[in-house]
Amino acid sequence: MDSTAVIAILQHAVPGAAFEAGPATDQPTIFVPRERLVETMTVLRDHPELQFSLLADLSAADYLPREPRFELVCHLACLGVSGAPSAAPSSPKRLRVKVRVPGDDPHVPTLSGVWPAANWLEREVWDLFGLVFDGHPDLRRLLMPEDWEGHPLRKDYPVQIRMAARANEPLQLSPEQFAANIAAARHAADKAGKKDG
């Protein structure tokens, strides 16, 4: 099934949305408008002729200085095994779904309601690219420390940078405090020894 066939089904199921085929050679690729993303993905998952039941991957790419700057990329797979027990299995196929996201308004609707798998994948994209997923239940950083500034996989983020993460900074003791700790521990050990003896 090529991208035009997928678009034909989608235009029927999601009326009024402008879909567009992408120029990829390895698997069919379609562009989906940002506003209709959740609706489209639900159709892609549930339509008996499509049955893309597996969200294989969700990531993004930064094409600075091009505008719209970001692309959200989802790889879907129909596994060739029946997604719902009632429906007949569809033949295995893959689809790449892309969404253009402008740099001055990096917001995308969340897909975690369609596939639970999207939860952490979206947190990773927020962490590394700074795309905000509207409606996400738990949009925290995933890989970088919680108080990190900036989004490392953006093209305008420097490659080599020194920054200390404050949240994970080890406790610093002065030599005096350290000696006092040791003395207190020895004192406690002596006392316990006396009690036993």
Next chain:
Amino acid sequence: MPELRTETMTVNMGPQHPSTHGVLRLVLTLDGEVVISSDITIGYLHTGIEKTIEQKKWQQVIPLVERMDYLSSQSNSMAFCLSVEQLLGIEVPDRVKWIRVLLAELQRINSHLVWLGTHGMEIGAVTVMLYCFRERELLLNINELIAGFRMFPSYMRIGGLREDLPPGFHDAVRAFLDRFPPKLQEYQDLLTKNPIYIKRTKGVGALTREEALGLGLVGPLARASGVAYDVRRAFPYLGYETFDFDVPVGGNGDVFDRYLVRIEEMRQSTSICRQALERITPTGVFDIEDYRIVPPPKDRVYTEMEALIQHFLIYSQGFNVPAGEAYVPVEGPRGEQGFYVVSDGTNRPVRVKPRAPSLLACQALPKMIVGGLIADVIAVIGSTDVVMGDVDR
């Protein structure tokens, strides 16, 4: 009778805990022995490999991707090479395909052996660990034979392999394939009917088919839950459709079924290895012989000016990859894995995004451990076979 007052307790498991397979941190809330909630923190091994890759030339990426999922190095580099070869529009010769299949299947056995050993040890079967690492040593020796490097051979290259197979390769692989099936039976004798092992694993951490699909689980984890999906079957690559093998599928989705599926996979991989080894001639073509992409053979570099120039061009400037994007999935030891590569037509990638099966397995952990006992958490983490290098990258 007066009501007993109970309090919940918060336990911090990890990041440095012997059974968390690296640096995985779980904050568990316990009510007695029962886990009532869990919060998972990852990122302790995050080294920014994706950002580093964007600074490298295409060939230089291979050692980096091998170090992501450090138990399936050859599957990683194979998946990356396949995606770049898709962009370049080239197809490797048959002999290279069979060698890649053979090495990828040996890698799967290797990874499953480490999994079986550590998983067995964590729930008390220490003998299995010693046995598994004994057989794994033979596989590492084969890696050493072909590349001089035991864990990360970097033997797969874009457009073929680094060099031809060394003398004695067939004998080494055949010796392993003859020795392995009886040993595999030995592991099964130790565990499959062991009442302690069964009690620790049966019905523990079960996932239904729908939960596994929704959470994006693939590979042995999903197959144990009854999702009969194997990339080698559904989307064949490297001529897997010409090999004869079965895809084992479980039904209960618990730790015990995951064990059975992986054991059977090792048996099937041994069979694929035998078939592939039959097709590989001891010497022959080992790359596409297009010297714009692969370096010319050394005997020509030493004798011909043009070959020498080409050699330096490849290693100093690399080669350009046509603009576009590609994602070729392969069946790694942990399920579907692949690299989404984007090129702008230059000698460096714009974006390389690995699909990390371990990340999704990690995400599914709360679903498996909440409501169970704290002692089962160890068994469940072991059964998911997460590799933190793949989770954090």
